[in-house]
Amino acid sequence: MDDPDRSVEGMSQTPPVPSTVPTPTTRTPAGVPGPPPASSHPDPAAAAAVRGVGLRKTYGRGDAQVHALDGVDVAFGRGQFTAIMGASGSGKSTLLHLLAGLDSATAGQVHLGDTELTSLDDNALTELRRKRVGFVFQSFNLLPMFTAEQNILLPLELAGSKVTPDVRAWFDRLVTTLGLRDRLTHRPSELSGGQQQRVAIARALLTRPDVVFADEPTGNLDSRSGAEVLEFLRTSVRELGQTVVMVTHDAQAAAYADRAVLVADGRIAGDVADPTPEVVQAELDRLRTASLASPASTPARGVAAGSTPAVEAR
Numbered sequence: 001m002d003d004p005d006r007s008v009e010g011m012s013q014t015p016p017v018p019s020t021v022p023t024p025t026t027r028t029p030a031g032v033p034g035p036p037p038a039s040s041h042p043d044p045a046a047a048a049a050v051r052g053v054g055l056r057k058t059y060g061r062g063d064a065q066v067h068a069l070d071g072v073d074v075a076f077g078r079g080q081f082t083a084i085m086g087a088s089g090s091g092k093s094t095l096l097h098l099l100a101g102l103d104s105a106t107a108g109q110v111h112l113g114d115t116e117l118t119s120l121d122d123n124a125l126t127e128l129r130r131k132r133v134g135f136v137f138q139s140f141n142l143l144p145m146f147t148a149e150q151n152i153l154l155p156l157e158l159a160g161s162k163v164t165p166d167v168r169a170w171f172d173r174l175v176t177t178l179g180l181r182d183r184l185t186h187r188p189s190e191l192s193g194g195q196q197q198r199v200a201i202a203r204a205l206l207t208r209p210d211v212v213f214a215d216e217p218t219g220n221l222d223s224r225s226g227a228e229v230l231e232f233l234r235t236s237v238r239e240l241g242q243t244v245v246m247v248t249h250d251a252q253a254a255a256y257a258d259r260a261v262l263v264a265d266g267r268i269a270g271d272v273a274d275p276t277p278e279v280v281q282a283e284l285d286r287l288r289t290a291s292l293a294s295p296a297s298t299p300a301r302g303v304a305a306g307s308t309p310a311v312e313a314r
């Protein structure tokens with residue numbers, strides 16, 4: 001189990017965030033309980049749980065070359081829920097994967113607290129992903145032969161760690177918060193999609209990671225289950241002090257977050273504090289119009305103006 005204070009100490013050594021890092025411009029992000037709320041910290045870099053500096057990612061060569069990320073500077077506040085939004089192909093998943101240490105950048109750095117990821121060897125990176133980062137995927141990624149409880153405790157199993165009384169108390173709190181108490185002995189096939197995703201969230205939170213990264217966590221859920229899962233992600237931020245960064249296509253889903261960062265053509269193209277579905281949709285429409293007007297940019301796909309929301313508004 002990580003020391004929850006470790007990353008707080010580490011952040012005091014973090015160099016200042018570059019001046020190009022965009023900050024939300026509309027309203028001050030809502031304060032949250034738990035470890036230092038991002039909005040109350042005097043130094044924006046010290047309030048960041050994770051940040052990317054000059055991130056570039058290029059796939060392929062020659063004519064087939066794609067600049068998936070084209071110089072991204074972005075910081076995500078500790079104890080904040082941030083949505084990353086943008087058209088299909090804009091670079092959202094690439095950004096999430098680089099920030100989570102799942103893929104390496106062509107250029108630039110990722111700082112998780114005071115740890116710079118590109119300086120780590122494979123073993124250190126694996127250890128970091130296991131202990132300091134949590135993942136929630138669209139497809140749940142639960143082990144079918146394991147019960148919900150076994151799936152939630154899997155990170156400890158993988159780390160060869162024991163279930164100490166502290167861990168058991170945290171597990172109990174997660175299970176209660178996520179409403180899984182009476183589902184612990186069920187296997188994934190005996191759970192609804194929403195319940196499976198809640199198990200995946202509990203598993204992601206078990207090690208009290210610095211950041212939980214969620215890639216379209218409601219993509220496979222009906223609107224009601226999707227709304228529940230978003231509510232639980234928000235609760236994990238508000239009540240458990242977690243930092244969550246979520247990729248979504250959906251303006252309604254983004255409205256559960258404290259902040260929405262918009263990506264277009266591999267660059268940060270907007271930043272909205274306390275997003276509402278209307279403001280986010282207007283931003284997406286603006287980007288889509290700009291993209292269509294610019295022959296050099298990739299046409300936006302997948303985020304059509306007025307597209308049907310996948311989840312209910314909060």
Ligand SMILES: Nc1ncnc2c1ncn2[C@@H]1O[C@H](COP(=O)(O)OP(=O)(O)OP(=O)(O)O)[C@@H](O)[C@H]1O
Pocket residue numbers: 059060066067068086087088089090091092093094095302
């Ligand atoms: N492994 C890869 N090889 C080549 N090109 C890739 C690879 N992964 C992503 N790309 C390209 O990089 C660009 C950004 O992709 P990315 O998946 O990050 O976008 P996205 O915004 O997450 O899209 P979506 O919403 O459709 O998932 C796209 O043009 C995509 O085709």
